[in-house]
Amino acid sequence: xxxxxxxxxxxxxxxxxxxxxxxxxxxxxxxxxxxxxxxxxxxxxxxxxxxxxxxxxxxxxxxxxxxxxxxxxxxxxxxxxxxxxxxxxxxxxxxxxxxxxxxxxxxxxxxxxxxxxxxxxxxxxxxxxxxxxxxxxxxxxxxxxxxxxxxxxxxxxxxxxxxxxxxxxxxxxxxxxxxxxxxxxxxxxxxxxxxxxxxxxxxxxxxxxxxxxxxxxxxxxxxxxxxxxxxxxxxxxxxxxxxxxxxxxxxxxxxxxxxxxxxxxxxxxxxxxxxxxxxxxxxxxxxxxxxxxxxxxxxxxxxxxxxxxxxxxxxxxxxxxxxxxxxxxxxxxxxxxxxxxxxxxxxxxxxxxxxxxxxxxxxxxxxxxxxxxxxxxxxxxxxxxxxxxxxxxxxxxxxxxxxxxx
Ligand SMILES: NC(=O)c1ccc[n+]([C@@H]2O[C@H](COP(=O)([O-])OP(=O)(O)OC[C@H]3O[C@@H](n4cnc5c(N)ncnc54)[C@H](O)[C@@H]3O)[C@@H](O)[C@H]2O)c1
Numbered sequence: 001x002x003x004x005x006x007x008x009x010x011x012x013x014x015x016x017x018x019x020x021x022x023x024x025x026x027x028x029x030x031x032x033x034x035x036x037x038x039x040x041x042x043x044x045x046x047x048x049x050x051x052x053x054x055x056x057x058x059x060x061x062x063x064x065x066x067x068x069x070x071x072x073x074x075x076x077x078x079x080x081x082x083x084x085x086x087x088x089x090x091x092x093x094x095x096x097x098x099x100x101x102x103x104x105x106x107x108x109x110x111x112x113x114x115x116x117x118x119x120x121x122x123x124x125x126x127x128x129x130x131x132x133x134x135x136x137x138x139x140x141x142x143x144x145x146x147x148x149x150x151x152x153x154x155x156x157x158x159x160x161x162x163x164x165x166x167x168x169x170x171x172x173x174x175x176x177x178x179x180x181x182x183x184x185x186x187x188x189x190x191x192x193x194x195x196x197x198x199x200x201x202x203x204x205x206x207x208x209x210x211x212x213x214x215x216x217x218x219x220x221x222x223x224x225x226x227x228x229x230x231x232x233x234x235x236x237x238x239x240x241x242x243x244x245x246x247x248x249x250x251x252x253x254x255x256x257x258x259x260x261x262x263x264x265x266x267x268x269x270x271x272x273x274x275x276x277x278x279x280x281x282x283x284x285x286x287x288x289x290x291x292x293x294x295x296x297x298x299x300x301x302x303x304x305x306x307x308x309x310x311x312x313x314x315x316x317x318x319x320x321x322x323x324x325x326x327x328x329x330x331x332x333x334x335x336x337x338x339x340x341x342x343x344x345x346x347x348x349x350x351x352x353x354x355x356x357x358x359x360x361x362x363x364x365x366x367x368x369x370x371x372x373x374x375x376x377x378x379x380x381x382x383x384x385x386x387x388x389x390x391x392x393x394x395x396x397x398x399x400x401x402x403x404x405x406x
Pocket of ligand 1: 007008010011012013014031032034035036037067073075076077078097098099100101102120124144145146149191217218219221222246
């Protein structure tokens with residue numbers, strides 16, 4: 001049996017991935033420092049879905065599937081020796097690395113959150129790479145990066161999968177061809193750490209011949225996978241708060257309580273999306289298709305489709321009959337952008353993604369409406385602002401309401 005260590009395996013993407021891989025016959029060990037649950041407490045927020053503690057989750061999985069999942073509470077940014085010891089004990093063929101602070105708004109909340117995000121994410125990624133190199137084992141590292149490393153100033157050019165061929169003109173007019181990482185353009189401290197991760201991967205692939213796959217993932221939507229819906233103790237988290245709740249979850253929650261959908265700015269921001277069911281499939285595909293030893297880092301764009309935020313709002317409004325409200329944008333970003341992205345590599349591996357138009361209703365009924373009694377209204381507004389010109393609190397409420405086209 002092949003063993004896989006899932007770092008960050010108690011989180012939104014990590015938990016369903018651990019279950020999926022376990023069901024597919026991998027020996028799975030979760031490593032997590034449970035920092036995400038701690039941050040929920042710090043923010044006074046909570047998952048809309050009632051997520052069980054990690055030991056109960058694992059016990060429920062054993063009861064239902066008969067399969068064991070290991071768990072080690074290790075902070076991979078701080079406890080390097082424990083990580084190395086675990087790799088020597090478990091002898092995994094792959095590590096899936098989800099273990100980072102992943103909310104852009106949280107990373108822009110204040111100085112301590114900026115510093116925590118950098119310290120945690122950079123040290124976590126570097127420790128994992130250094131531990132794999134030190135172990136002397138041939139472990140494939142699969143990292144969850146983000147589409148946000150490319151930035152969102154797109155002008156219609158299709159974003160390739162990680163690399164770009166460029167021509168550079170030398171002093172004497174001679175032309176040199178180079179392949180470079182696609183220029184990164186992070187829009188938050190969180191995205192900046194993901195951009196920096198890329199350089200660490202490039203170095204360790206070259207210097208230590210580590211096999212590394214970096215998945216540039218779009219915004220993940222949806223809550224359940226076939227495994228998490230087997231029992232309520234296995235349910236996945238659904239974040240809707242101003243920091244961790246992604247745009248679609250906030251819209252679904254607002255719709256469930258009859259609140260106008262708060263669109264930041266003009267809603268002209270275009271973003272990439274993928275369903276959690278496809279996230280877990282993509283990770284399995286990535287594990288099964290590692291780069292050869294000594295090969296450059298494989299970068300795959302892990303997304304299914306792109307949408308403009310105001311179109312998303314209209315879609316949710318048309319399903320639920322709520323209004324759409326345009327509010328000040330707390331972020332420093334282009335008001336409108338195009339986004340064209342290649343996802344050829346996963347399509348070549350056979351991915352047939354779930355599209356929003358097919359799965360959104362299920363999400364509204366099975367999650368947002370079902371657990372509406374657990375909704376905490378005070379946590380949904382965005383409080384983090386991107387520049388010091390926007391002081392906290394300036395993010396106004398609704399300043400213009402449009403009745404949806406529906
Ligand atoms: N959720 C999305 O829409 C999305 C989109 C693109 C990329 N990603 C990436 O996927 C990964 C997982 O995202 P998620 O939504 O599941 O986030 P999450 O916050 O739900 O899960 C991350 C998990 O990692 C753990 N963790 C953080 N730092 C750690 C450390 N130092 N040591 C051990 N464990 C640590 C947390 O406790 C948490 O359980 C992140 O790296 C994120 O950047 C997520």
